[in-house]
Amino acid sequence: MSRAYGDDLRVLVLAAGASGMSARAAAARFNIGIAAAIRWLRRERETGERTARRQGKPRGSHLGVHETFIFDLIEGRWDWTYFEKVESSF
Incomplete structure (x- = not known):
């Protein structure tokens, strides 16, 4: 997986876009992907x-959606094994 560009580069691209430079021109100037520059400028705008x-x-x-059900099972009978819980849930 690739890493995110640094914040200093992002600030430079956004400043160039705010001064009127197009996203494609900013991408070429700072050697980043065109799609990245377009996304950054659109998101800021x-x-x-x-x-x-x-x-x-x-x-x-x-x-998370089953949290209360699971805790109710545990509180009701704390010494259950995994297989007993699976059998009882059907």
Whole structure:
């Protein structure tokens, strides 16, 4: 997986775009991808966001929606084995 560009480069591209330079020209000047420059400038224009977003899959658990059910099972009978829990849930 590739890494995000540095914030100093992002600031330079956004400053060039704010001064009237097109996204394609800024991408060529600072040697970055055209799509990256277009995304950065669009995001700043639409939302004011200037920092890189977190890369990768969003954090979170698929079991979050079943949390109360699982805790109720554990509180009801704390010494269950995994197989007993699976059999009782069907």
